[in-house]
Amino acid sequence: xxxxxIDVVFTELINRYQGFFIQQxxxxxxxxxxxxxxxxxxIHLYNVLCQKYTKDVDLFNTKAWLKAVVSNFxxxxxxxxxxxxxxxxxxxxxTTLVRSNxxxxxxxxxxxPGEPNYFGAMKSLLSILSKREALMLKMKYYYGVPSARIExxxxxxHADVTIGRLKQRILRKGKLNDFEEFVAKMDWLT
Amino acid sequence: xxxIWSVGNHAHTLLSIYTxxxxxxxxxxxxxxxxxxxxxxxxxxxxxxxxxxxxKEDLSSALHEDWKENxxxxxxxxISERVVDAALRVGTDEKRLRGMLVLxxxxxxxxxxxxxxxEIILYLKKNNIPTYLIxxxxxxxxxxxxxxxxxxxxxxxxxxxxYFEYLCGMNQSNLSHI
Numbered sequence: 065x066x067x068x069x070i071d072v073v074f075t076e077l078i079n080r081y082q083g084f085f086i087q088q089x090x091x092x093x094x095x096x097x098x099x100x101x102x103x104x105x106x107i108h109l110y111n112v113l114c115q116k117y118t119k120d121v122d123l124f125n126t127k128a129w130l131k132a133v134v135s136n137f138x139x140x141x142x143x144x145x146x147x148x149x150x151x152x153x154x155x156x157x158x159t160t161l162v163r164s165n166x167x168x169x170x171x172x173x174x175x176x177p178g179e180p181n182y183f184g185a186m187k188s189l190l191s192i193l194s195k196r197e198a199l200m201l202k203m204k205y206y207y208g209v210p211s212a213r214i215e216x217x218x219x220x221x222h223a224d225v226t227i228g229r230l231k232q233r234i235l236r237k238g239k240l241n242d243f244e245e246f247v248a249k250m251d252w253l254t
Numbered sequence: 255x256x257x258i259w260s261v262g263n264h265a266h267t268l269l270s271i272y273t274x275x276x277x278x279x280x281x282x283x284x285x286x287x288x289x290x291x292x293x294x295x296x297x298x299x300x301x302x303x304x305x306x307x308x309x310k311e312d313l314s315s316a317l318h319e320d321w322k323e324n325x326x327x328x329x330x331x332x333i334s335e336r337v338v339d340a341a342l343r344v345g346t347d348e349k350r351l352r353g354m355l356v357l358x359x360x361x362x363x364x365x366x367x368x369x370x371x372x373e374i375i376l377y378l379k380k381n382n383i384p385t386y387l388i389x390x391x392x393x394x395x396x397x398x399x400x401x402x403x404x405x406x407x408x409x410x411x412x413x414x415x416x417y418f419e420y421l422c423g424m425n426q427s428n429l430s431h432i
Contacts, residue, residue, distance in 0.1 A: 065360070066392070068267045068268075068392075069264075069360050071263075071267065072263050072264040072267060072332065072335075072360045073360045073361070075263045075284075076263065076334065076335055076336075076360070076361065078284055079282060079284045079293065079308045079336070080308060080336065082284055082287055085287075086287050099287060099288070102287050117363055118363070122363070122365065123363050123364040123365065124364075124365050124366075125364065125365065125366050126361075126364040126366055126367060127366070129364075
C-alpha cells in the first residue's frame with residue numbers, strides 16, 4: 065500500500081473507531097491522561113498500518129484487531145509509566161558519592177563532626193518500641209515515606225495517629241519533656 | 255448536464271488536484287476526541303458544513319437535507335468508507351444517481367468490511383445503477399489525460415478498459431458489447 069492509501073485507511077479507522085479507542089484507553093488510564101495516550105496511540109496506529117496493514121493479509125474483524133492493538137499499546141504505556149517511578153541504582157564504580165559502611169563502627173561517617181549524635185539518640189529512643197513500631201517511625205522521619213504509603217505497606221489504618229501515640233509513649237517512658245532537650249543531652253561528635 | 259461527485263477521503267486524495275466546474279467533493283472530518291464532539295460533513299459546491307456523527311443514519315439524514323442537486327450525478331468513491339455508502343443511498347433515493355465509479359477499496363483487508371461492501375454492491379445491482387471498478391486508481395488518474403468529458407464518456411458508453419472494469423447495474427441488452 066502506498067502512503068496515500070495508508071492515509072485513507074487511517075482516516076477511516078479514526079472516523080469509525082475514535083469512540084472505541086477512547087473507551088479502551090479509559091479502561092487503563094483516567095483524567096487528561098486519556099487524551100495524551102490517545103494522541104500517542106494515533107501515531108502508533110499509523111506506524112502499525114504502514115507495517116502490517118497490507119493487501120495480502122486477511123483480517124477477520126477490524127474491531128477485534130484494533131482492540132488487540134490498542135490494549136497492547138496501553139499495557140506498554142503503563143509499563144513505561146511504572147518504570148519511570150523505579151529508583152535507578154548506580155553501581156559503586158560509577159558514582160563519586162561516598163557511602164556509609166554500616167558493617168563497622170564508622171556507620172555514622174556521613175554525619176559532619178560538631179553535631180549531636182543523632183544516630184545514637186535514635187537508637188536509644190527506638191529501643192523503647194517494638195521493631196514494627198520503630199520501623200514505622202524510621203519510615204516516616206528517616207526515609208520520608210508518605211503516611212498513605214506507610215499505611216499500605218504496614219497495614220495500619222491511620223499512620224499519623226499511630227505515630228503521634230508512639231511519640232507520646234517515647235516521651236512518657238523516657239521521662240522526657242521534648243526531643244530537642246533529649247538530643248542536646250547526647251554526646252557530641254568530634 | 256451531468257456532474258461528478260467525489261465522495262470520501264480516498265476520492266478526495268486523487269481528485270483534489272482537478273478544478274472542474276462539474277466536480278464537487280463530499281468529505282467528512284472527525285472532531286477532537288473529547289466527549290460530545292461531532293465530526294464535520296462538508297459539501298464543497300454547496301458550501302455546506304454540518305456537524306454530524308460518523309454513522310450511516312446521521313450521514314444519510316444530513317445529506318438528504320443538504321441535497322440541492324437537480325442534475326444527474328456520477329459518484330466516485332471508495333465503498334469501504336461509510337460516507338460513500340450514505341451518499342450513494344441518498345443519491346438513489348433522490349433518483350439523481352447516474353452511475354457509480356468504485357475506487358479499489360482500501361478496506362479489502364478486513365472481512366467485516368468486505369461484508370459491508372457486498373451489501374452495497376447488491377444494493378447498486380438492485381437499483382440498476384451502472385457500477386465500474388477502477389482497479390488501480392493511481393494509474394488511472396495519472397495516465398489518462400483527464401478532463402470532465404474524457405472521464406465520464408467511457409463509463410456512459412459501458413466500455414471496459416485496462417484501468418477499469420464493469421461490475422453491475424446495466425441491462426443485459428446494453429452489455430452485449432462488453
